[in-house]
Amino acid sequence: MAFAAINSAGKPITAIEEAFATEPSLKKRVYDAIGATPQHTPLFEDLARYTSSLLARTAKTASLPLVPPPSEGPAAKKRKIQNGGPEVTAQAPVDIKGDAPIQFSVEDVSFAIPQRKKFTLEVTAGSRYLRARNQTTKQVEFGIPMDRIRHALCLPVPEKTQKQFNFCIIPEYADGVTPPPEGMTTFECMVFTVPDGPAKAAFNGSGQQIGNNAGETAEALIRKILNDNLTTTSVVRPDERQFVSAMPEAHRKSEKAYHVKAFRGSKEGYLFLLSSGILFAFKKPLLFFSFDTIESVSYTSVLQRTFNLNILARPSGGTEDDTQEFEFSMIDQADFDGIDTYIKRHGLQDASLAEARRAKKYNVNGGNKTEDGTVGAEGAAEEESELQKAQQELEDLEDEDEEDYDPGSDDGSDGSGSSSEEDSDEDEFHEDADPVSDGDENLVEQELGSEAEDVGDDE
Structure with missing residues (x-):
């Protein structure tokens, strides 16, 4: 009142x-x-x-440059971008002004990246920051300006009994592919989780609680707020028209799964094939391959149960020397067709039969083919799936083995293929047979002459 x-x-x-x-x-x-x-x-x-x-x-103190005290020990190491990128300075400073007007906030949000902790998620007005506030100290600990966010993804969390959603916020130069220019600071990715239900503690800028509308979930509410404030992108969700796994959710059999399990080295994660690119999550660091950074996609180690997916990526604005290959292994063979269809739909080049890769395959298998001998019909190869290519390679090898076979190479052979095991058996049972005549004699006359002699002997 x-x-x-x-x-x-x-x-x-x-x-x-x-x-x-x-x-x-x-x-x-x-x-x-x-x-x-x-x-x-x-x-x-x-x-x-x-x-x-x-x-x-507090704000004034935080804005001052950090000058470490003199020390005889080694200098502190700078954080490095994964996959061999250049060194960059630490997380860029965030807007920590205590009087920044709040447009939206929701309490008790579980973050996984960059920190595993519960924070209050805030969206500021005016400056438009997405940031996380410590619920104990009331200080802003990290954040991203809305105009620096390049990808915003909302994905179902795999292998959970209760349905949840992970929001993955990826700023520019934080996709794991394109490093920041030298000397430029960058913002870290955010990953936070919301349950599949109404928001319990969400407020607008006036302090009024919101999110209690019938049927409106926390995921839908946050997605709407983000879309209203993002300037360079919008929130992307999985779409079964893009990709859906052949296997349902592990703990919710009635629901479709939009991910495939894969390994990046020894690190287990999930691949999401989305309308804007391919994401590997949810462990740090995130890897997001937008279509403009994917140079080619190929398959290796195609076995009965699993296969590997290789993505050759080039940073935005980079040269051929800047390309990196990322291998994701132990993908279930059941998802091969779906992944292959996705790759073809988006026109991603299939480099499975690239010259260097093919030469390497033959050398590993102990074959005698040289690099010059591996040139094939590239146009037809792009239309075939990887399994069809593997089958064609085996058939080509068999055909070449037959062509390389020279039956006339043995001494005393007439070049007609008479050096088989059957001929050897005949030699054993007919020791008095005439020696093989020269190759320029008429074989028909020879056969008729032999028959005439046999008839004369019988008479």
Whole structure:
């Protein structure tokens, strides 16, 4: 009542508004206390001013450059981008102004990257930051400007009994493929999880609780807020028209799965084949291959039960010397057709029969083919699936073995293929047979002559 009366009178207290701008629920409690005991209003104003001064002091201290104390030990190492990228400085600073107006916030959000902890997720107005606030210290610990976010993905969490969603927020130069320019700071990726249900503690900028509309889930609410504020992209979700696994969700058999399990070295993760690219998640670091960075895709180690997927990626604006190959192994063979269809649909080049790769395959298998002998019909190869190519290679090898066979290479052979085991058997049983005549004699006359002699002997 008192809070409503103050607002309706149009007399909010400036000091309290500034001090508790980021804490709408606390601000409401302060106004409620003032309404119940108006005589304590000066006390609350003094507390609010003191709180604002503390926040300002903290912000000023945090904005100062960090100068490490002198030490005789080795210098601190800089964080490196994975896969051999250049070194970069640490996480870029975030907007930690205590008086930044809040457009949206939701409490108790579980983060996995860059920290495994529960934070309050916030979207600021004006500056438009997506950031995480420590729920104990009330300090902003990390964040990303909305205009620096290049990919925003909302994905079902695999292999969970209860349905959940992971939001993957990928800033520019943080996809694991394209490193930042030298000397430029970058923002780290965010991965946070929300359950498949209504948001329990979501607030708008006025401190009013939202998200209780019938049928509106936390996932839908956050996705809507992000889409309203993102400037360079929108939230992408899996689509069965792009890819759906041949196997259902492990713990929810009635639901379709949009991922495939794979290994990156010894690290287990999941591949998501999306309308904007291919993601490997959810372990740190995330790898996202947008279509403009994929140079080619190929298959290796195609076995009865599993196969490997190789992605040759080139950083945006990079040269051939900057390409890197990423191998994802132990993918279930049941998902081969779906992945192959996805690759063809998006026109990703299949490099399974590239010259270097084919030469390597033959050398490993002990074959005698040289690099010049491996040239095939590239146009037809692009239309075939990997399994068809493997079958064709085996048939070609068999045909070449037959062509290389020279039956006339043995001494005393007439070049007609008479050096077989059957001929050897005939030699054993007919020791008095005439020697083989020269190859330029008429074989028909020879056979007729032999028959005539046999008839004469019988008579």
